[in-house]
Amino acid sequence: MQDPYVLVSTRLFSRYLSSVKRFSSMMGMGESKKQVGVLGLGRMGAALAGAFLGAGHDVVVWNRSPLKAGPLLDRGARLAATPAEVATADVVLSCLSTHDTQQPVLKELTPAVLVNLTSGTPEQARDVAKWAASRGIDYVDGVIMAVPQGIGTPAARILYGGSAAAFEAHREVLEVLGEPVFLGEDAGLAALYDLALLGIMWSTMSGYLHALALVGTEGVTPERFTPMALPWLSAVGGFLAGMSAQVASGDYTTDVSALDINAAGLKLLVETSRAQGISTVVPAPLAELFTRAVDAGHGAHAIASVIEEIR
Ligand SMILES: NC(=O)c1ccc[n+]([C@@H]2O[C@H](COP(=O)([O-])OP(=O)(O)OC[C@H]3O[C@@H](n4cnc5c(N)ncnc54)[C@H](OP(=O)(O)O)[C@@H]3O)[C@@H](O)[C@H]2O)c1
Structure with a gap:
């Protein structure tokens, strides 16, 4: 697997490269236009197809509800009557709601290259990879770390795993959607990263909503509180590099803040939440987790030692 730190350090360069390529693409220079197939025209699929049209690619689309293709057809896309009709495209992208809904659709076609952008588990991605290999399809599994409105902008990052050869062969097409990051040949890796990153997002957002509810019991409005939360979140983000080093080394020595103090603080938060109704x-659950880690002997260690209890 490629070292994530190497990936991060190459980010600026690859962004620069993307901008140059996008500019060249807009000017009709350099890359050759390809035929791109898109299965699924929900919020995300429609954004993907729209970005390909914007970059001048020949786009063929299929959706269970064909009426949704209207705005894309007006921009020059071609509508396929069946999933099988998109199979002749140079590269086919699939973006349906779930793997369960996607499975019968994929069974209808045998494209040369399939890029799956439907969210799922690592196991589901590996199953599709096995199925694709049995049909001679080059398979790339991707996850979109962006909302539809971000597709085609520098804010979009898309993580990929699976066939490195197929990824490289179609890198320029994929760059139209956002910054592509290839994680490795294991087709399950992108889904694993996706769920790990979304876990950070969901737990952070839940913590924020709990904070709003708590200060709200005393009439503090979200507008008044949020300017306090934003720099705090960025300060918390600043701790991650240090925690990463502690987890990597297994050395949880700290002269900053010990776990027992934080476990006691979490108990105060639980008590206060209860008292405020x-x-x-x-x-x-966080208070319980920290207390378990203290009971396991990590009281004098850094917060990063909690990972031993999670593992
Ligand atoms: N939206 C986001 O911000 C976002 C971000 C990252 C990743 N994603 C991922 O992208 C994928 C698509 O998300 P979305 O937001 O575009 O969802 P969506 O707007 O709900 O669209 C769902 C798509 O799946 C199709 N579909 C559902 N059930 C089907 C079935 N039984 N047979 C055939 N097609 C079926 C829908 O077709 P109809 O139009 O006929 O209903 C539509 O094309 C999901 O896996 C999601 O996790 C989304």
Whole structure:
């Protein structure tokens, strides 16, 4: 697997490269236009197809509800009557709601290259990879770390795993959607990263919503509180590099803040939430986790030692 730090350090260069290529593409220079097939025209699939049209590619689309293709057809896309009709495209992207809904659709076609952007588990991605290999399809599994409105902008990052050869062969097409990051040949890797990153997002957002509910019990509005939360979140983000080093080395020595103090603080948060009449559903499991780690002997260690309990 490629070292994630190497990936991060190459980010600026690859962004620069993307901008140059996008500019060249807009000017009709350099890359050759390809035929791109898109299966699924929900919020995300329609954004993907729109970005390919914007970059001048020949786009063929299929959707269970064909009426949704209207705006894309007006921009020059071609509508396929069946999934099988997109199979002749140079590269086919699939973006349906789930792997379960996608499975019968994929069974209808045998494209040369399939890029799956439907969210799922690592196991589901590996199953599709096995199925694709049995049909001679080059398979790339991707996850979109962006909302539809971000597709085609520098804010979009898309993580890929699977066939490195297929990824490289179609890198320029994929760059139209956002910054592509190839994680390795294991087709399950992108889904694993996706769920790990979304876990950070969901737990952070839940913590924020709990905070709003807590200060709200005393009449503090979200508008008043959020300017405090934003720099705090960025300060918390600043701790991650140090925690990463501690987890990597297994050395949890700290002269900053020990786990027992933080476990005690979490108990205060649970008590105060209860006293203020709101649910403890967000902080209570965290208080339990930290207490378990203290009981396991990590009281004097850094917060990063909690990972031993999670593992
Ligand atoms: N939206 C985002 O911000 C976002 C971000 C990252 C990743 N994603 C991922 O992208 C994928 C698509 O998300 P979305 O936001 O575009 O969802 P969506 O707007 O709900 O669209 C779902 C798509 O799946 C199709 N579909 C659903 N059930 C089907 C079935 N039984 N047979 C055939 N087609 C079926 C829909 O067809 P109809 O139009 O006929 O209903 C539509 O094309 C998901 O896996 C999602 O996790 C989305």
